[in-house]
Amino acid sequence: MFNLPKSQLQCYGESVYCNNSDILSKCAKQETSLERFTSVVAWSISTMRPLMFGVAPYNPVLGETHHVSRGTLNVLLEQVSHHPPVTALHATDEKDKVEIIWCHRPVPKFYGTHIETEVQGKRQLKILDRNETYIMNSPNLVIRFFPMPGVDWLGNVTIKCQETGLEAELNYRGNSFLPRPSVHRSIKGKIVMSSSSKTIYVVDGHWDRIVTMKDVFSGKVTVIYNAKEVIAGLKTPTVNDSKGILQSESTLVWAEVSKNILQKCWAKAKEAKTCIEERQRELAREAKLKGESWIPKHFTISHSKESGWDCLPNQKLVCSAPIIVPPVESHDGGECN
Numbered sequence: 074m075f076n077l078p079k080s081q082l083q084c085y086g087e088s089v090y091c092n093n094s095d096i097l098s099k100c101a102k103q104e105t106s107l108e109r110f111t112s113v114v115a116w117s118i119s120t121m122r123p124l125m126f127g128v129a130p131y132n133p134v135l136g137e138t139h140h141v142s143r144g145t146l147n148v149l150l151e152q153v154s155h156h157p158p159v160t161a162l163h164a165t166d167e168k169d170k171v172e173i174i175w176c177h178r179p180v181p182k183f184y185g186t187h188i189e190t191e192v193q194g195k196r197q198l199k200i201l202d203r204n205e206t207y208i209m210n211s212p213n214l215v216i217r218f219f220p221m222p223g224v225d226w227l228g229n230v231t232i233k234c235q236e237t238g239l240e241a242e243l244n245y246r247g248n249s250f251l252p253r254p255s256v257h258r259s260i261k262g263k264i265v266m267s268s269s270s271k272t273i274y275v276v277d278g279h280w281d282r283i284v285t286m287k288d289v290f291s292g293k294v295t296v297i298y299n300a301k302e303v304i305a306g307l308k309t310p311t312v313n314d315s316k317g318i319l320q321s322e323s324t325l326v327w328a329e330v331s332k333n334i335l336q337k338c339w340a341k342a343k344e345a346k347t348c349i350e351e352r353q354r355e356l357a358r359e360a361k362l363k364g365e366s367w368i369p370k371h372f373t374i375s376h377s378k379e380s381g382w383d384c385l386p387n388q389k390l391v392c393s394a395p396i397i398v399p400p401v402e403s404h405d406g407g408e409c410n
C-alpha cells in the first residue's frame with residue numbers, strides 16, 4: 074500500500090477544520106434545540122468523507138501533534154498512545170462557543186475480501202452557551218478489495234444529547250456484492266425524542282451526496298446535508314508562522330518522507346520512513362527499560378475495560394496555531410455562510 078503524503082492525525086484534523094460552509098457554527102447559532110440537533114447530525118455526517126482506495130496515511134509516532142486554525146476555530150491533535158494507537162483531538166472556537174473532543178482507537182480486522190476497521194472511542198461536541206453536550210461515535214471503515222475495490226463507511230452511529238433528550242440513530246450502508254447505486258454510500262436513520270421514543274424526523278440519503286430529513290408529522294422534506302457544498306474545493310492548510318511550529322508537528326515529523334513521495338523518489342521516501350519508525354522503536358525500548366510510561370502533553374488519558382480509552386484535554390482552550398486554513402473567497406455572494 075502506498076502512503077498519502079500526510080499523517081493520520083492530519084486526516085482526523087481535516088474532517089474538523091476543512092469545511093467549506095460553516096456547518097459547525099450553525100450548530101451553535103440555531104434557536105431551537107431541535108434545529109441545533111439536526112445541525113449536529115449534519116455536522117456529524119460531514120466528518121465522514123469519501124476516502125481514497127490504495128493509499129494510507131502515515132501511522133503517527135507517539136507524541137506527534139497536529140495544530141491548525143481556521144478562523145477562530147483552533148484544532149489540536151495528539152497521538153497519545155502508539156500500542157494500541159490512540160488519537161486525541163481537541164478543538165475550541167471562542168467566537169462560536171463550541172468545543173470538540175475526540176478520542177479514537179482504530180481496530181482493524183482482516184477478512185479475505187476486505188479489512189473492517191472499527192473506530193472505537195467517542196466524539197463530543199459541546200455547545201457551551203447552551204450547556205449542551207452531544208455524544209456520538211464513528212461508523213466502521215471498510216476497505217474492500219473484492220469484488221469492487223473501495224473504501225466506505227459502514228455501521229451505526231448514535232448521536233445523543235442528554236440535556237435535550239434528543240437522539241439520532243444513523244445507519245451507514247454500502248454494497249456488499251451487487252453494485253446498486255441507490256445503496257452505495259447510503260445513510261438511513263431517524264431522529265427521536267428518547268423519553269417517548271417518538272420519531273420526529275426520518276433521515277435518508279447518501280453521505281457522499283445529499284442527505285434529507287422528513288418531518289413525520291407534516292411530511293415536509295428538507296435537505297440537511299449537501300456533500301458537494303460542504304467539502305468541495307477545500308483549501309490546503311498553509312504555514313503562517315514557521316517559527317511557531319512544534320518539533321512534534323505532523324508536517325515536520327513526516328516532511329522528509331512527504332517531500333520524497335511528492336518527488337516520486339520512492340526509495341528515499343521509504344528510507345526516511347524507516348528512519349522515523351526505527352527512532353520510534355528505539356524510544357519505546359528505552360522507556361520500557363526505564364520502566365517509564367509515556368505522558369501525553371496535551372491530554373490526560375484513562376483506560377478501562379468497560380468504557381475503553383478516554384482523553385480529557387489539559388487546557389480549557391486550544392490556542393491559535395502556526396498553520397492556518399486560508400479563508401474561502403466568497404466571490405459568489407457569500408455562498409459559504
Ligand SMILES: CC(C)CCC[C@@H](C)[C@H]1CC[C@H]2[C@@H]3CC=C4C[C@@H](O)CC[C@]4(C)[C@H]3CC[C@]12C
Pocket residue numbers: 081084085086088120121122129130177179181188190192211214
Ligand atoms: C490495516 C490498515 C490497512 C488499516 C489502516 C487504517 C487507517 C488508514 C484508518 C484507521 C482509522 C481511520 C480514521 C478513522 C476515523 C477518521 C475520522 C473521519 O472523520 C475522517 C477519517 C478518519 C481520520 C480515518 C482515516 C483512516 C484511518 C486512519
